[in-house]
Amino acid sequence: MALELASETVWFEKWRYDDAECKYHEQKNQ
Amino acid sequence: ASGTLYTYPENFRAFKVLIAAQYSGAQVKVDPNFQFGVTNKTDAFLAKFPLGKVPAFEGSNGELIFDSNAIAYAVANEQLRxxxxxxxxxxxxxxxxxxxxxxxxxxxxxxxxxxxxxxxxxxxxxxxxxxxxxxxxxxxxxxxxxxxxxxxxxxxxxxxxxxxxxxxxxxxxxxxxxxxxxxxxxxxxxxxxxxxxxxxxxxxxxxxxxxxxx
Amino acid sequence: ASGTLYTYPENFRAFKVLIAAQYSGAQVKVDPNFQFGVTNKTDAFLAKFPLGKVPAFEGSNGELIFDSNAIAYAVANEQLRxxxxxxxxxxxxxxxxxxxxxxxxxxxxxxxxxxxxxxxxxxxxxxxxxxxxxxxxxxxxxxxxxxxxxxxxxxxxxxxxxxxxxxxxxxxxxxxxxxxxxxxxxxxxxxxxxxxxxxxxxxxxxxxxxxxxx
Missing domain, CATH: 1.20.1050.10 (Glutathione S-transferase Yfyf (Class Pi); Chain A, domain 2)
Incomplete structure (x- = not known):
């Protein structure tokens, strides 16, 4: 079970990329 | 659509497919010989599913689908879709x-x-x-x-x-x-x-x- | 479906919606007054789109959709779907x-x-x-x-x-x-x-x- 779950495609760091994208476009638009 | 589902047990992504099939009546069989980490690394499997990921679905008329949401959609019915x-x-x-x-x-x-x-x-x-x-x-x-x-x-x-x-x-x-x-x-x-x-x-x-x- | 799209410029997720609308002929207007980081933090926007994310779509008959793939689907046509x-x-x-x-x-x-x-x-x-x-x-x-x-x-x-x-x-x-x-x-x-x-x-x-x- 552990081996299988650990192999799942999950974007764990997604929130970091979301924040980076947000910050970039907020600055660009202000 | 009926066919064979390749997955390991207790896979929440596969649950989506199997539950959809319960509602639609589609005949979806989990391959009992599938061994995660072995079968999905064989050339035969990779020829059908190059990413080697599960769940993967092989329809009875040969269609190959490698994404759990798409498989659930294929085996669903109009109500579910x-x-x-x-x-x-x-x-x-x-x-x-x-x-x-x-x-x-x-x-x-x-x-x-x-x-x-x-x-x-x-x-x-x-x-x-x-x-x-x-x-x-x-x-x-x-x-x-x-x-x-x-x-x-x-x-x-x-x-x-x-x-x-x-x-x-x-x-x-x-x-x-x-x-x-x-x-x-x-x-x-x-x-x-x-x-x-x-x-x-x-x-x-x-x-x-x-x-x-x- | 026609309506208003809220997004910042050069957003590849919004491109999916706008290109789909080009093929289907759906009237999708990008709100020119939308200011990312400001408008999507207002109570009015969050009341419609609680996650405050873009792209977000408000259809001309009031439907609210907050996911880019779903919005593209809504403004597409049968060929695209x-x-x-x-x-x-x-x-x-x-x-x-x-x-x-x-x-x-x-x-x-x-x-x-x-x-x-x-x-x-x-x-x-x-x-x-x-x-x-x-x-x-x-x-x-x-x-x-x-x-x-x-x-x-x-x-x-x-x-x-x-x-x-x-x-x-x-x-x-x-x-x-x-x-x-x-x-x-x-x-x-x-x-x-x-x-x-x-x-x-x-x-x-x-x-x-x-x-x-x-």
Missing amino acids: GKSTADQALILQWISFAEVELLPASCTWVFPCLGLMPFNKGSNDRAKEDVKKFLSLLNSHLLTRTYLVGERISLADISVACTLLQLYQHVLEPSFRAPYQNLNRWFTTMINQPQVKAVIGNFELCSKMLTFDN | GKSTADQALILQWISFAEVELLPASCTWVFPCLGLMPFNKGSNDRAKEDVKKFLSLLNSHLLTRTYLVGERISLADISVACTLLQLYQHVLEPSFRAPYQNLNRWFTTMINQPQVKAVIGNFELCSKMLTFDN
Whole structure:
């Protein structure tokens, strides 16, 4: 079970990329 | 569409497919000889499914599908897919929401507690905040609704419920889930549907939040 | 479906919606007064779209959709959505593939090069390998096909092409993309479609791979 779950495609760091994208476009638009 | 599903047991992504088939009556057979880490690394499997990921589906007329949401769609019926374009769009919205928003936050919170990956306090705290935001969104949406889209169960409910399983199983203890009564009601309705029980069996709601333990 | 799209400029997720509308003829207007970081934090916006994310869509008959793939589906037409259930399932497969596989690898590679994220050699190398695997999958699939699903352009092509934009713009320099001729042909066909050009303008393929520079 552990081996299988650990192999799942999950974007764990997604929130970091979301924040980076947000910050970039907020600055660009202000 | 009927066919063969390749997956390991207890795979929440495969649950979506098997539950959809329970509602539609599609004949979907899980390959009993499939061995995760072995079969999906063979040339024969990779020739059909180059990414080597599961669940993967081989239809009885040869169609090959490698994404769990697409497989669930293929084995579903019109009710589950949505009757109108407007409903189909909203069903796609919740399927995407489960995959793109719910799942990353849920796994970032639960996986370290299951010992599947290292614990990082910053990520864990952020994941908990995100999960609260998503549960609250679902809870408000379900204040006036029995199901996520339209009047009957659809792929939206199946997809979101299967993606919530590990949260309700491991970390949403009674005090944590107390603010989300509409969502809890909906989730309990889902796991008690005969077609869902037939696939995931009896589901035990979390009584004590699992925490990371060195 | 016609209505108003809330987004910041040059948002590849919004491109999917606007290109779909170019094909279907749906009247989709980008709100010129929307200011990212301000409007999407107002109570009025959050009452409609609690996650505060963009793109977000408000249909002329009041429907509210907060996911880019669902919005593109709503403003599309039958050709783009897929005529048969089998095609619709495969279109969903490629939409999911773009979201779940392509995008994470693409962002992990490109964001640090754009200075948006700290650089991590391990993640960068892994992302490059993943991108190669995904490009190769698409390249083989397109050896015998003009479009990803069926004989005509669909939401699958629009979604995958828009998700590939930042790779072809910043890092897929000629030597890197040389092994993927079928994919390059398909991508070039896509960016030269009048309906795509109308939204993204003239697209310049990468001539020199962007690398992280301290």
